[in-house]
Structures are given as structure tokens and as C-alpha cells.
Amino acid sequence: MRFLTCVAACALGGALPAVAQTPNPADWPAVLEQARGQTVYWHAWGGDPRINAFIAQVGEVLSERHDVTLEHVRLADTADAVTRVVSERAAGRDTGGAVDAIWINGANFASMKDQGLLFGPFAYDLPNWPLVDTDANPAVEIDFTLPVEGYGSPWAMFQMVFEYDSRAVPEPPRSLDALRAWIAENPGRFTYPQPPDFLGTSFLKQALYGVLDDPSVLLGPTDAVDYDTVTAPLWAFLDEITPNLWRSGRAYPANEPALGQLLADAEVDIGFSFNPGRASAAIADGELPDTIRTMVFDDGTLANSSYLSIPYNAANKAGALVLANLILDPQIQALAQDPAVLGFQTVLGMDRLAPEDRARFGALELGIATLAPDAMGTGLLEPHPSWMTRVAEDWTARYGTAE
């Protein structure tokens, strides 16, 4: 194996000459110059046609303005792109890698940053960075309690919202305790994606916030506390609701879209999502009935950001940097926030924008099911990544393998 690696590395060294010139993000004109004519392969989840259409639109602007071609590599799972970079390092390909940019956050980001698989820091050098509202949203610089340190550029913010059918649930439960009571009264009408799915585990973390007297322990690693004692109320809560879940907890939907489909089929009455604008967009496309509304818990719901990161061995780093800057452009950010397009929350600060750019955001309709920004309540900080891993593992041992 090692011999092969050697041979291949030599062959690669010969075959790939000067493509691997690493750009310096601080020298932006040089980055633009180097990016000209490059093709950027952006590895991003491809499961939502609205997101795919948005990325295609970004690609058109990128090619018009900067002569950079964008190829959206549609992933079924972001971890596939991580796998790709890991195999490239295993094969000794430290330059000319296939992944130029990844849409990433959470455990994937933590894992790549830990392993030194990311290029950077670059985010603070992007010309559009000063528009990002780091004062109002300090969370954009902290991904799941880990400082991003410029290894990823935040481009959208998300907050968990519950989606309910107002026909079936005129008075939705606005706290974890109210949800507990509602589930008991309406057996079979609520469920969550099966952990370790991202959204499913997020529900468990949301529940942790609801059952803990002092949720601040969630911001440190699990090793720092008496984990079993801290999580005992969570398991008590789940033991209580599980018999009254959809299918009595004998099966769970696989992921966010599967949960959304259950809501569309009226198999459940309450679902949830990390994109506050998803329900409105789905109603507009005829995928959800127009009686669906969204709500948040009075005590707040989990919030996080999405980042664009560049692998350490990306072949077209300059092009990827230009892309990272473009998706922070007010025009693109307003497009992403348009509920008819995506309904993502922008990371830009309105007071930092030129008047005509501010007007772009002001002109946006909210959408029939979307909450106004002041109705979104508190955004709760994502717990340390170790909670996600450990709670999902324990869930699997307790509920995921039974019988």
C-alpha cells in the first residue's frame, strides 16, 4: 500500500504542475485574477429543488460577474464530501482535490477542522465580511460552541420552528410541557426523525433545554458534567411520550424531508424544521396545504448557521473564495431570504447596508406561514458537539435497537 502511495504521489507530482498556487485572501484583486476561468465544484446537499435552483442562480451571477463557472455537486449527505477529502488525503493528494467548497456546519465542520482538512482562515478577508452582523448575531462566529476562526464563511442562519396544521391544532403547544400534554391527548400525531439524523438529534437537544434547570451545562463538553444525572430527565420525558408517538415509536421518519412528507400526508399534525421559511415555500409550491402555520416555543428554539468552507487541498481555491464572497452579496442574500426562493434568514446587518440594498430586504413578503422576525423569540445556542454525538448514541441504545 505504501509503495503504491509513493508511486502515485510521484506520478501526481509530475502530472499536476502549477495548478496548486495557493491564493492569498488578503490580496483580493489577485484572487479575482486567479479565479478567472476556474470551475468551482460546490458540494452541497441536493435534496431540495428550491435550494438547487437557488444555487443555479448563484452560478449564473458568478459566471457573469467574475467569469467563474459553478458546478453544484448534489450530495445525498454532506458526510460524503468529508469522506471524499479524507480519501484524498489517504491517497496523498494534497493539491488538486475534487472538492472546492462545502456547505457545512455542526459535527462535519468540527470533524474537518479538527483533522486540519480546511483551508483558512479566510472569512475575515472577504470584501463583503464587514456587512455581516456579528454584533447582533455573535452566533455566526461560533458553530456548535466551537469558534469558527475564519475557517468557514457564514451565509445563512436557521432557527427551529414547529410546523402545525391549524385545522387540526387550533391552539399549538408553545412549550415542551405543553407539547408533552398535547402528545398524550393526541396519540400517534407527533414524531421526530430518527437520531442520529441531524434534525432528530436537534429535537432531543431542544428537549434537553426544556427539561434542564440549568441549560448552561450544554455549552461545555459532556465530560465536564455528571452526564447520567443531567440527562435523566430527558430519558424520563422520552419514556413518557414514546408510546404516544406516531407508530407508537416503533418506527421513525428518516430525516427532515421525510417528516415534512408525513405532515403533507396528514399522518402527523405537528412537524418541525430548521428553516423558518420552508412551510411558506412548500405551500406556494402546492406541497403543503395552506392551513399549515409555524410557531416557536416561548422559551426559545435552537438556532445555528450554515457555512461555506474550503478543503485544504481544493483545486480551485481562488474561485471558491470568490464564491464565498458572492453569497454574502446583498443581492444574493436577499434572494435567499425571499420566501418564494428559499426563505433563509440573512446574516447581514441591515444598518450596514447601502439604502438600495436595505430596500431589497424591505420589499420581501414574509409568506403565509412565516413568523415575523420579532415573533421568532429567542434563538438558543447549539450545545457543544459532544452532546449531539453522545445523546444520539444513547438514544440508539435505548430506543433505536429495541425488541
Added chain:
Amino acid sequence: MIRAAPGLVVALMALPVAAGLAGAVLPAFGYFPALGGAAFSLDPWRELLAWPGLGAAVRLSLFTGIGATVLSLAITLLIVAAWQGTRSFRVVTSLLAPLLSLPHAAAAFGLAFLIAPSGWVARALSPWATGWDRPPDLLIVHDQAGLALIAGLVMKEVPFLMLMTLAALGQTDSARRMAVARSLGYGRVIGWTKTVLPAIYTQLRLPVFAVLAFSMSVVDVALILGPTRPPTLAVQVLDWMTAPDLSLRFTASAGAVLQLLLVLGALAAWVLAERLIAARGRIWASQGARAPGWDRPLRALAALPTLAIGLGVGLGLAGLALWSVAGLWRFPDLLPQNFGLRVWTDQSQQLWRLGGTTATLAGLSAMIALALTIAALQAGATRAVGIIYLPLLVPQIAFLPGLSALGLWLGLDGTLGAVLLVHLVFVLPYVMLSLSDPWKAWDSRAGLVAATLGAAPWRVLLAVRLPMLTRALCIAFAVGFATSVAQYLPTLLIGAGRVGTVTTEAVALAASGNRRLIGVWAVVQMTLPLAVFALALALPALLARRRRGLRVT
């Protein structure tokens, strides 16, 4: 040139298979330098054994894999035994092409939509018969015994085994055997089982082994229909392999090796069962019971699964096609409230681009595989090329990361050529699988006659053997084409995301659970191989129109 073919095939296959296996076995014992595993250890196995769902997952994989294989084989043989030579049988065989060309994932989605509590069956009966104005809270899809998964697999494996049986029948004197058996007073089914089955089963063995290995390690169908707490072992291995926590790759590799051992164990058990059944069967056959009275009930029995599969696939696909043009479609409405082509127009550009790439890859790889297979078989190699069956027996998820590492070492990944090569690794076995038995069963006396008339070996091949095998050649090409179209993980990993096909697009979209999009891509994914299969079945009949002697039953 032809003499070098078996060697070429072995060389072409040995390297990827070896790299793939090393990529599964080395990390299973702790060796994966890029992730910090520099020394061998048994830790991955300890981690695997510590997973609480292991016992249940292994039981599930065995139960669903063996269950689906036994059922598929039994149904196939029953249908052929009860109906061969009748008009209904010709109708059934003409339906094979659409059934075969339907990708597993699309068939599974179609079935799921039919039988789910919010599916078409429940909608058709609600609310007038059931009183449901909301979907009932019943666990049908993802049931814990894996019955829905078995149903989904049987639906796709019966057509495959049926095609293989037809190819085998064409090379045995089944008509004469049946004539003798019938004239001795045997019933149709019993007579077929006693006289024809032993002759064709030897040709069916390898396809059956492939079905068994596939059913035990399938990922996409199990994701859509299979249990989730825990899932089958193959799905769990995929979960670990794609988990963000990279240290789980070691556990995943150990699980992959375990999956390989399970498949080998099941194959060994199958061979043992074959022996036992053969021994009992010989006694049974020589007892001479005619049992003509069984024909009627057995025929009726064979009609049931035939209908179920036809309706399951047909209605499932119709459901998907309908979803692709559906507007709002609430429960319990039997049909959508409104229709629109929005999804189709949104996707049209992608459809054409990716459809072209897919057809190019599939056509080229099937053609190359066919040429290599003919050359290798002509050179007389049968045993030496056994190694190419390995890609069918090792779970894809286990040996593909290793294969992609090889592509990286050679600097070949991300190109159309590399994807073509890796498709060949999977297409070649299936082409050889469908061609080698008919090839062996060819009546060599025809070649002998040609040779005595002065024809050189290559002329015997081109002018006698290949024309006589037209049907088998066409089927082998179509099987290869469909195999290439269906490849997901190889295309994704070796193509580095730069070579897209309708299948990579479809599976990425399948993650969305969006029935409208899945409908669009399932229809397109089916159309390509369907066209080729239809040609493969029509062409021999067309060519043989004026050569009655060439016709096969």
C-alpha cells in the same frame, strides 16, 4: 488476441477487487494511516460487538436476504413450471423488460406509496369503506420483521431470475423433456419440476447466488422499505461509513467484513441446502408420482404472485408518474386536486444533460463488457475468471472506498474514462453471468459441422455461434446496460461528483422524500434501460423471423 482475453479480464478485475478488499479489511483491523490508524488492532471489532443492535441487525439481514431469495426463486420456478408455453406466459414474459429496467429504488418508492397508511390502497378504500379521514396509525412500511423489504426485493428479483430462466430454457431441450413427461402422464408442474428443473438449475445457480448476496447487502431498498430500529447490517455500515465522526470508519469496515462473512456463510448454507434437496429430490423423482390433479391449484397459486408483482410495480410506477405532475394531493383524495408540469420543466435541462452521460456510459460499458466476455469465453476460460464475481458478493459500501483510493493513486478519478472503468467492474460480472451459461449450453455439434466444412475458428464464431446466440447476446447487453444505469456509489465516488448520471441525481433527490421529484427521475431512470430491453427482446425475434431453426422457446 483472443487467447489474451481471460488474462486481460482477470487483470482488469483483480486490481480493483484487491484494492477494494484491502480497503475493507485493513481498516477493519485498525490500519488506516490517514485517520491515525497506524498499527493493527482488534478495537474496531470490539466497537462493533459493543453496538447494541448488532444481533438484531444480523438476524434481519439473514432473514430478509434469504427470505427474499427463497421466495423469488420459488415464485419464478412456479410461474415457469405452471405456465410455460401458454399464451399467458408470453404475456408475462413480454412484461419482463419494463420490470427489469425499473431501478430498485424507484420500484421501492412505488411500493411504499401503494401500501403506506397514506398510500393509494388506503386512499381507494377511504373514507367509504374504512371510515378513515386521516391516515391510520399502522406500521406497514419499515415494519420490524422486514416483510415490506422482502416484498420490495421479491418484486425486482423475480423478473431477473425469470429472465435468467428463459435464457437457460432456450439452451435446454425443455420442450422434448416436457413432451416425454406429459406423454407418461405427468402433470405440467410436477413433470416440469422432475424433468426440466434439474437441467436448468445448474445454469441458474450463479444468478441465484448473486440475488442472495445482493438481497443481504442492499442499501437503497432497505432504506426505503426496511426496518429502522435497528436497520439491516448493510444500512448500518453505510451510516457508520458516512458519519461525521471519522473514527467510526473503522467500525464501519469491521461491519463490512462481517457483512462479507455473512454473505459467504449464507452462500455455504445455500449450497448445503441444494445438496440435501437434490438428494431428497432424486428419491422423489424416481417414485414416479404423476399428480396431474395438482396443476389447477398450482396454476391458480402461481397467478397470485404474478398479479401482485405486476400490479405492485405497475400501480407503484403509475403512482410515481402521477406524483410527478401532481399539485396539492391530500389524504384521502384518490387523485390530486390539480396537475402541472412545473417539476418536469424545472428539471428538463438536467434531464437531457445527465440522460446523455448515462446512456453513453451504459452503452460503452455494456459493449466493452460484451466483447471481453465473448473473447474470454471463446478462449475457454471459465474457472480463471471466477474472480470477477467477487464484486457481486462483496457489499458495495465496503469495497468502494478502497476502489476510490485506487482511482486517486492513479490520478484517474473524476474523469468519464475512470467512471466507465469502474462501471465495467460491475457490468462485466452481470454480462458474463447472463452469457456464460447459454454459451456453454450451445450445441457444439453445429460448430463441428461448420469446421468440417472448412470454416476457421473465428468464422465458426462469427457466422455460426454468435448468430445462434443472438438472443442471449442481446439480453446480456441489456442486462449490462441496466446495471450501468443503476450504479450509484461507484459513479459518485470515482466520478468525484464531476460525472453525474440520472441515478446520482435521483438518489440525491430521494433524500428529499419529495414524491414529485422522485416521480420525475424514476420515470426517466426507467425509460433508458426500458428502451434497450425492449430492443433486446424484439431484435432476436426480428432476426429469427426467416430462420425458424434459430428460434428458442
